[in-house]
Amino acid sequence: MKAITSRLGTQGDTKDSKGIPLGGPGSGHHGHAGRPGVRGGSLPGEDATASRLGSKASQYADLPAKPFSLTKYEAMEHGTGTELPEERFVKRIPNRDTEYMSDEEIDGVLYSYEIEKQVAKDIADLSGETPECCARIIEQWATSSNDSSPLSISIQQAAADEFGVGLSDWQQKKIDSFATFEEILDIRAEKSNAEHKMNVARKLADKIYAKYKADPTPELRKEAEDAYSAVAPLATIFKERFDIWKHTIREMPPVLSGYVPDPVGSTRRILRAMYDHTQAELKKSGINFVTLFRGFDNTGQEAPEFGSTVSVGHNALSSWSGSYKIASHFGRYILSIQVPASRVMSTCRTGLGCLYEHEFVLLGDTGADDMAHVLERMEE
Amino acid sequence: MSGDDKKPVFVDLANDENDDWLKKAYPKKHQQSIAISKKVVADLGKETASRAK
Numbered sequence: 001m002k003a004i005t006s007r008l009g010t011q012g013d014t015k016d017s018k019g020i021p022l023g024g025p026g027s028g029h030h031g032h033a034g035r036p037g038v039r040g041g042s043l044p045g046e047d048a049t050a051s052r053l054g055s056k057a058s059q060y061a062d063l064p065a066k067p068f069s070l071t072k073y074e075a076m077e078h079g080t081g082t083e084l085p086e087e088r089f090v091k092r093i094p095n096r097d098t099e100y101m102s103d104e105e106i107d108g109v110l111y112s113y114e115i116e117k118q119v120a121k122d123i124a125d126l127s128g129e130t131p132e133c134c135a136r137i138i139e140q141w142a143t144s145s146n147d148s149s150p151l152s153i154s155i156q157q158a159a160a161d162e163f164g165v166g167l168s169d170w171q172q173k174k175i176d177s178f179a180t181f182e183e184i185l186d187i188r189a190e191k192s193n194a195e196h197k198m199n200v201a202r203k204l205a206d207k208i209y210a211k212y213k214a215d216p217t218p219e220l221r222k223e224a225e226d227a228y229s230a231v232a233p234l235a236t237i238f239k240e241r242f243d244i245w246k247h248t249i250r251e252m253p254p255v256l257s258g259y260v261p262d263p264v265g266s267t268r269r270i271l272r273a274m275y276d277h278t279q280a281e282l283k284k285s286g287i288n289f290v291t292l293f294r295g296f297d298n299t300g301q302e303a304p305e306f307g308s309t310v311s312v313g314h315n316a317l318s319s320w321s322g323s324y325k326i327a328s329h330f331g332r333y334i335l336s337i338q339v340p341a342s343r344v345m346s347t348c349r350t351g352l353g354c355l356y357e358h359e360f361v362l363l364g365d366t367g368a369d370d371m372a373h374v375l376e377r378m379e380e
Numbered sequence: 381m382s383g384d385d386k387k388p389v390f391v392d393l394a395n396d397e398n399d400d401w402l403k404k405a406y407p408k409k410h411q412q413s414i415a416i417s418k419k420v421v422a423d424l425g426k427e428t429a430s431r432a433k
């Protein structure tokens with residue numbers, strides 16, 4: 001398919017670039033020495049793992065999102081300035097009734113299948129991970145980018161660590177309530193250990209009991225009783241450990257379940273490869289800035305005025321759409337921003353992101369003072 | 381924002397309850413998208429396995 005080879009088209013939005021520092025290829029620390037023998041974690045200075053961005057420590061902090069002022073009518077026309085080519089699938093707003101799919105829609109499904117497969121392969125080549133594993137991460141993002149899913153939040157955490165961006169307080173709270181990888185491994189070890197001890201004790205007791213059966217003396221009977229009573233507490237410990245294990249196993253990151261030995265490292269390498277790939281594709285297409293939209297309702301928050309400028313807080317990875325129409329499905333208020341391309345972690349053509357949502361994933365909580373323009377939803 | 385002295389409204393997108401809006405509004409489309417992803421994983425898994433043989 002032609003579109004696969006020209007992933008991002010050529011329409012860069014380089015307007016309004018005054019005063020906003022441009023990221024180079026791959027942004028901030030492009031050309032850094034890296035960490036010899038180690039992939040990822042190339043952010044210099046403080047330990048990125050500990051980075052919650054209490055101060056503006058991120059390399060992306062000087063790349064704020066600027067409000068992009070336009071009217072809702074202009075927004076309908078404008079698109080993102082980075083329209084992806086030949087998007088038959090995403091040109092249309094998703095159809096509520098997909099019971100009877102048209103030929104065009106079926107084409108769209110096949111098309112998005114091809115794209116996703118190709119993206120997984122591209123990222124696998126760049127990251128050294130398996131295409132299957134890359135596709136698994138993309139799949140998880142499609143399922144849920146954040147919410148309360150521990151699996152998705154583990155991707156957000158990996159992004160925060162890899163890129164040195166901050167997690168939102170909300171995410172941090174969630175993470176604190178989940179078991180860590182280390183805890184999961186510890187619990188697994190404890191469970192296996194308890195199981196082993198229990199089995200050894202039981203086998204020993206069985207042996208003594210067999211002896212007693214052959215030679216029923218009171219001494220052997222006492223010995224067998226003691227041996228069995230020693231099994232009981234071990235069985236209780238095992239049961240406890242097993243229950244904890246059963247509970248935490250559900251909260252394991254997607255790639256942990258048999259895909260790779262080092263899930264955190266793999267997730268980080270995959271995200272880094274997505275970022276590098278995205279940056280290369282954007283650069284190739286001459287795109288220095290992207291204009292993006294996001295719809296929201298001000299549930300429990302101060303209501304912004306239409307046409308005003310607001311300051312914005314995000315999660316480590318933040319979903320935006322290149323399409324005003326898609327964004328307008330997410331709420332009454334539409335934010336429009338313009339960000340330097342180096343803030344784009346991935347697009348639906350180069351990594352995480354839903355094709356039909358025309359999705360761009362931004363490095364969100366960078367410590368930058370992100371400002372957005374508020375548009376009203378266009379009533380259809 | 382009218383004038384520099386006025387603090388802009390802060391919009392917290394971190395815990396946007398409407399994040400799932402599209403999924404709720406178009407569950408079939410969303411499910412379809414997930415189904416595609418799952419099939420991609422399965423197919424790539426098969427490819428990996430057959431290459432490993």
